[in-house]
Amino acid sequence: MYANHLDQQILPGDFFLPFGGRLNENNRWVQLSYLIPWRRVEEAYSKHFSKDLRGGRAVSVRMALGALMIQEREGFSDRHLVQHITENPYLQYFIGLEAYQEDSPFDPSLLVYFRKRLGPDVINQVNEWIVQAGRQEKEDGNDDEHKNGPPTSPESDANGGAQAKPQALRTHQGKLILDATCAPADVAYPTDLSLLNAAREKLENIIDTLHAPHKGNMKKPRDRRRQARRDYLRTARNRKAVGRQLRYVARDLKFIEQLVQCTPLTALSRRQYRELLVIGELHRQQREMYRSRSHRVDDRIVSIAQPNVRPIVRGKAKANVEFGAKIAISVVEGYALMEKTSWDSFNEGTTLIESVERYKERFGCYPEAILADKIYRTRDNHRYCREHAIRLSGPKLGRPPKQVDRAQKKLERKDMSERNAVEGKFGEGKRVYGLGLIRTRLRQTSETVIALQLLVMNLEKRLRLLFWLIFGELLDMNFDTIEAAS
Structure with a gap:
C-alpha cells in the first residue's frame, strides 16, 4: 500500500532534530577527534608563523588539519568541502568550532595555504604519533581507557601517558612489511x-x-x-x-x-x-x-603545468608507465607509514636499511622479520639482516637446493600471505581515498595530500578497533545481564 503525499515540503522550523542541541558522543567525527594529538600538532604548526601581533589572525591547526582530513576522507573538492562543513555541525565540531555557525568558517582558497604550511613532514609526524599510540594501546590492552570515557589522545604521550609507560626490553619485536607504488598525477597522457x-x-x-x-x-x-x-x-x-x-x-x-x-x-x-x-x-x-632517435632523457618533462612529474615504469598490466610520485611505505600491524617520496624513479630495494633503522627509532627495537618482494633481497640487504639477526622473507640467494625444505616453503607461503597487507593498503588508498589520482598541482601540496591519505587510513583503522572494543563491551554487559537473570 502506498499513501499519497500531496505536500512533501516541510518548513525548516517544523523539522524535528533528535539530538536536542547536543552532539552524539558515538558519532564517528566525535570519536575521531579524540584520536588526534591536536596540541602536539599545534606546536609544530605554529613555527610557520611570526610572533608579530600585527596582521590577520591565522587559522588554528585543528581547523586546517581537520578540514584537510575531511576532504581526503570524503573526497570533496575545495568548494564542496566548505559547503559541507557549513551545513554539518559534526564537521564543525571536528575542526574545533565551539558552537554551530551558519557562516562558512573559511574561504575555499585557504585550503591551498593549509597544504603548503602543514607540509608532508608535519603530516608524517602526526601519522607516527597515531601509529605509536595505536600500537601502545594494543600492547597494554587498555580496556579500562574506553570504559571510563573517550579514548585517550596521543597528546598524553608527552605528559607521561601511554607512550611513557615502560616496555619490555626486547631487541626484536614485530614484523615490517615493505613495498612501493606510484601515486599518479592528474595529467594528460604525454606524447x-x-x-x-x-x-x-x-x-x-x-x-x-x-x-x-x-x-x-x-x-x-x-x-x-x-x-x-x-x-x-x-x-x-x-x-x-x-x-x-x-x-x-x-x-x-x-x-x-x-x-x-x-x-x-x-x-x-x-x-x-x-x-x-x-x-x-x-x-x-x-x-x-x-x-x-630515442625517447629517453634524464629528468624528462611530461607536463608543462607540472614539470616535477616524471614517468615511472611499473610494468603493470593496466599501465606499463605511470606519471606521478613514487612512494615507498612500510606496514606495521596494519598501520601504514611513509618511508620515501620521490618524483624520480628509484630502486625501492635501497630503502630497506633506512626503513629498518627508522623502525628502531620509532619503536625502540628491531623487527623480527621483514616481509618484502624479491627486489629487496639484495646481497647488501641480506648481509645487513644477518648482522642484526633479522629474518628477510623469501628464498636464499644463489642456486635453489635440490631437496625441498617443506618447513621453509610453508614459512615462505605464510610470509607471502602476510605481505598482502601492504597491497591491501595500496588498494584501499587508490580506490577509496584518491591515492590513484592526485589532483593537486604543486609539488609540495601533492606530497602533503599523499601523506594525508596514509594518515586518514590509519585513523580509520583505529576507529574500527575502537568500534569493536565498544561492541565487545556491550556484548559482555548483555552476557552479565543474562547470567544474573538466570
Missing part, C-alpha cells in the same frame, strides 16, 4: 607531439604579451601560428610531425629573445615566466631525443 604543440601555443601567448607595448610601432614577428596549428591537426604521430613542431618552438624562442631586448621579462606574469623556463628545458630535451 612528444602534444607537448611541443602545447609549448608552441604558450610561447605564442608570451610573444603577444611582449609585443603589446610596441603595437603600431614595431612589426610583429611572423610566428606562423595558423600554419603550425594546421600541421598539428593534419599530421599523425610520426617523426616528421615532431620535427615540424620542434622547429616552430625553436622559432618562437628566437622571437622571444629578440623581443626581450625591447620589453623586459617583468611584463610577463609569474605563470608565463615559469612556463617560459619550463619550455626552454622541454625544447632542449625534445631536441636531444629527436637527434638521438
